[in-house]
Amino acid sequence: MKLRKVTAASAVVLALAVTATACGSDNKKDSGSSGSGGGKITVGIKFDQPGIGQKTPQGYAGFDVDVATYVAGKLGYKPDQIQWKETKSAERENALSRGDVDFIAASYSITPARQQKVDFAGPYLLAHQDVLIRADDAAIKSPSDLNSKKLCSVTGSTSAQNVHDKLAPKAQLQQYPTYSACLTGLQNKAIDALTTDDSILAGYASQAAFKGKFKLGGFKMTNENYGIGVKKGSDLKAKINTALEAMVSDGSWQKAVDKNFGPAGYKNEPAPKIGNIVS
Structure with a gap:
């Protein structure tokens, strides 16, 4: 009788363990592929830069928003699955390291100092x-x-x-x-x-x-290579680079430039090649 009690108790423990494991598997399956969870992806942008990244009564607008939306689409996320998060310049590296965002597109110039802290996909725009x-x-x-x-x-x-x-x-x-x-x-x-x-x-x-x-003025006094920041070591870098190449090749990149900068007569540089940092 005593042996049967122990066996029965063990069976209960085993059943609970199997149930917990199954629940854990379901949660993982439901998570977004980038790690943000719930079938969502969190993207850092500027909220206060017209033409680049701006929060408006109608939603979010700007070149970086268009680029990020296209990239997210190639990663498997629809526009309504994107969670936009304001990332001010001084907080960009911290936001990535903490996992607050999956990637950042926020007039984020690629520099050697920043490359020590985060990885960059791109560049996707050469500004001056x-x-x-x-x-x-x-x-x-x-x-x-x-x-x-x-x-x-x-x-x-x-x-x-x-x-x-x-x-x-x-x-x-x-x-x-x-x-x-x-x-x-x-x-x-x-x-x-x-x-x-x-x-x-x-x-x-x-x-x-x-x-x-x-x-x-058209003076081109410096070169600013805008990149998409991701957490150091993230496999998103390669996936985002592939998405950026597709955006250029199908004409979506130039359409986004014309839409957001055209009224100012902005003479943009051609779309930069991935990994080509102009010093």
Whole structure:
């Protein structure tokens, strides 16, 4: 009798173990392939950069949003399975290392320092530091013409300082809290030029409120290779690279460029080859 009791108890334990294992298998099966779970993928973008990544009353818009949506589609996720998460510049590496996001497409320039912390797919866009000036400004034709001009960038940015140190030592640096504030100053002639990446400038200038009022200088003062950041060692890198190649080959990449930057007359570089980092 005692032996039968032990055997019965063992059977119960075994049954419970099998049930728990089965439940665990079901949970794993339901997880998204990127590890975010629940058939969803979490993508980090900017929420405040028109033309690049912006949260609007209608949803999310911008070149990075279009690229990320296409990539997610190739990874097996429909648009309604994408969870968009704001990732500010200073938090991008931490967001990836913590697993807060599966990948980041947020005007994320590939640099040696960042490559020590995260992996990058791409590049998917070659941008350049440039200036935005008033459409009727005929005086600023080269970086040296910024000498004695009021040059604006956002507080904490190194863009204006780089121009001052390397190209226009007599430029009068002005720091505003946001790019929108710089644009208002440019429109009101409180400043003469705004500087940051040309893709970002084109995005702002393409807004309906500013259409036809500004133009890009076309100076190409630096090379900014935008990549899609993933956690170090993630197998997503290769899959995203394959998706980016498909986006270029089927014409979707150029359509996204024209849609988001076209109104500003942005003369984009050809789509970069995967792994080709222009220094």
